[in-house]
Amino acid sequence: MKARRTTSFILPSDKLNSLIHSLQQAGYQVVGPVIVDQAIIYDQIKSADDLPQGWTDEQEAGRYRLKRRQDAAYFGYNVGPNSWKKYLQLPRRQVWQAHKTADGIEIEPINAAITPLAFLGVRSCELHAIAIQDRVFISGEYHNEDYKQRRQSIFTVAVNCTQAAATCFCTSMNTGPAVSLPCDLEITEIINDDDHYFLLRSGSEKGQLILQQLPVTPATSAHQQQQKAAINQAEKQMSAGPRVFDSSDLQALLYRNYENPLWSDIAQRCLSCANCTMVCPTCFCSSVEDTTDLSGDHAERWEQWDSCFTADFSYIHGGSVRPDTRSRYRQWMTHKLATWHEQFNTSGCVGCGRCIAWCPVGIDITEEIVRFRESDTL
Structure with missing residues (x-):
């Protein structure tokens, strides 16, 4: 259009x-x-x-x-x-x-x-x-x-x-x-x-x-x-509000801070409830479920929303790729603001603020960005 x-x-x-x-x-x-x-x-x-x-x-x-x-x-x-x-x-x-x-x-x-x-x-x-x-x-x-x-x-x-x-x-x-x-x-x-x-x-x-x-x-x-x-x-x-920041270098910032101890601090507060991904207008993770009736004569495949915060989402033979909340939150935020650029030539965040309002414990992605920037050592 x-x-x-x-x-x-x-x-x-x-x-x-x-x-x-x-x-x-x-x-x-x-x-x-x-x-x-x-x-x-x-x-x-x-x-x-x-x-x-x-x-x-x-x-x-x-x-x-x-x-x-x-x-x-x-x-x-x-x-x-x-x-x-x-x-x-x-x-x-x-x-x-x-x-x-x-x-x-x-x-x-x-x-x-x-x-x-x-x-x-x-x-x-x-x-x-x-x-x-x-x-x-x-x-x-x-x-x-x-x-x-x-x-x-x-x-x-x-x-x-x-x-x-x-x-x-x-x-x-x-x-x-x-x-x-x-x-x-x-x-x-x-x-x-x-x-x-x-x-x-x-x-x-x-x-x-x-x-x-x-x-x-x-x-x-x-x-x-x-x-x-x-x-x-x-x-x-x-x-005039507190949620103003420079987004031009977020990709490099998060890549540099992949092992920052702040991820563990966030994990102590995060419930892994997946609310942020459910309300996000761009998160697109889904899973596929196959079902069959008791006779084995009829089967169906269904696609449904899923989240990188669930334990089963990253499970493969032998265990989960992201077994704890720290790795899941890091995956979500780093994908949203950094690796999304490599996949789709754009950020995955549009600044709507839904993930902030609907997080049960009030984790604020903009505050976390500021904290990473303040602790960043180039």
């Missing part, structure tokens, strides 16, 4: 349903932010009434809470415990099934019906996460066809961030807060006094077709200045 920088338009906030309905009429099932079990997650939405209007989130290391806003913002939150990954790399899917026949065994691949989805509310860091998973699954010599087909059916409505959580560090990873990768529609929510509207811009031909159906008016330079100021506000919030 090529980015199309077009004229910006204004959509009044009370007309947001027109966008959702246009996507539905175009054949998309709309997926966006909803409140479930005191968290903002991504799920199917039917109208703007399903969105978390007037709600925001407070996040810190090992802490996530929802609270009421002082306004009626629809996208006045940051990121929750799940990501768009669950719609592209499914948490669990059947790969094939086999049946015993008179002539032997017949293997039948599973070609699941794929529903076109419209992602409403994709943040810039999440666009980067999807792009990273694209490199993993559909670039290079080997492709994941299931992922590829799901990815091709996605319509993305990206949202510029106008606030930052305390756990956000996308500026350090060069992934936000402004939308910086191609999308079908780019929107910015602006609330000034009694004025509440969305600034829209198409980024593809599909996006342009949807935009033409909406009750919009051309934006003025004043509107665009308000957009710039709103995005700058999120950037300033991160710049």
